[in-house]
Amino acid sequence: MTAASDLPVLAIDIGGTKIATAEVSGGSSIANRRQAPTPRTGRGDDLIAAIAELAQDGGFGAVAVATTGIVRDGALTALNPQTLPIEDGYPLASVIERAFGMPPLVVNDAQAAAWAEYTLGAGKGFRNFAFFTVSTGIGCGLVVDGRLQSGATGLAGHVGHTRSEPGGILCGCGRRGCLETVASGTALARLGSERLGRKVAAPDVFSAAAKGNGVATKIIAGAVDALVNGFADLTASVDVDCFAIGGGVGLAPGYIEALRVRSLDLPQVYRRPIVAAQAGADAGLLGAAMLARLRI
Ligand code: BMX
Ligand code: ZN
Numbered sequence: 001m002t003a004a005s006d007l008p009v010l011a012i013d014i015g016g017t018k019i020a021t022a023e024v025s026g027g028s029s030i031a032n033r034r035q036a037p038t039p040r041t042g043r044g045d046d047l048i049a050a051i052a053e054l055a056q057d058g059g060f061g062a063v064a065v066a067t068t069g070i071v072r073d074g075a076l077t078a079l080n081p082q083t084l085p086i087e088d089g090y091p092l093a094s095v096i097e098r099a100f101g102m103p104p105l106v107v108n109d110a111q112a113a114a115w116a117e118y119t120l121g122a123g124k125g126f127r128n129f130a131f132f133t134v135s136t137g138i139g140c141g142l143v144v145d146g147r148l149q150s151g152a153t154g155l156a157g158h159v160g161h162t163r164s165e166p167g168g169i170l171c172g173c174g175r176r177g178c179l180e181t182v183a184s185g186t187a188l189a190r191l192g193s194e195r196l197g198r199k200v201a202a203p204d205v206f207s208a209a210a211k212g213n214g215v216a217t218k219i220i221a222g223a224v225d226a227l228v229n230g231f232a233d234l235t236a237s238v239d240v241d242c243f244a245i246g247g248g249v250g251l252a253p254g255y256i257e258a259l260r261v262r263s264l265d266l267p268q269v270y271r272r273p274i275v276a277a278q279a280g281a282d283a284g285l286l287g288a289a290m291l292a293r294l295r296i
């Protein structure tokens with residue numbers, strides 16, 4: 001009989017824009033990666049239906065889920081329902097267990113990606129490490145003194161919801177002026193659409209800036225400034241050794257360089273290396289699979 005630890009892990013990544021599934025073997029080898037748009041209906045069961053379409057069932061040693069939102073005792077709640085609308089406390093772990101026949105490991109997407117980067121990517125060798133995904137929302141996973149932080153309620157690392165702009169717009173989490181309202185892909189699309197006078201998505205703001213559009217350049221500079229100050233706040237809180245950046249916006253050409261340049265304006269005491277995440281779009285899948293393996 002094959003031991004559970006010899007079989008691949010079915011890894012599932014639920015983001016605000018897309019859902020991915022893959023089989024992860026031997027720690028970091030990915031096969032059968034599939035992807036589909038996230039059903040943004042607000043119904044958790046529609047997420048499960050989309051996952052069931054993507055993933056085979058059977059032949060796995062474990063099931064691992066990385067998801068946007070707060071994970072507490074296997075239940076999922078959106079901190080910002082604009083990033084993923086879902087009913088509060090959706091029992092993700094028990095519904096996945098019913099669908100796939102085994103209790104899954106469920107973890108926040110940025111926390112999972114931070115673990116992957118810390119273990120085998122950009123965070124290797126650091127004791128205090130932060131991974132930021134700048135995508136639909138802004139996620140952050142924190143490793144402090146070698147331990148992944150999730151907190152008693154799953155909230156640890158939600159730096160996207162620290163205040164960036166006093167008196168700024170209302171965030172979906174209920175606070176005003178969160179970093180996510182200024183620097184996420186959603187924020188860039190909103191600010192771009194407001195200020196460029198046409199409906200645009202985040203990549204359009206980057207291409208307009210690349211063509212020399214001053215309004216687009218200013219929007220991106222504002223986001224970069226907000227993020228770099230978020231890094232400084234976090235450095236002041238837990239003395240982060242290194243920041244790794246992922247996500248569709250974070251990995252846009254020139255973005256990390258812009259963060260580095262802006263960070264040079266910070267007082268020396270707050271400056272830390274800013275590097276690209278190495279696992280790219282697979283970090284959430286890999287990190288969740290690794291955490292599930294630790295449990296087998
Ligand atoms: C939001 C929050 C985080 C998440 C981050 C990045 C929700 C639904 N999500 O701040 O939990 O890590 O977005 O999410 O409240 P992504 O979907 O952009 O990867
Ligand atoms: Zn918020």
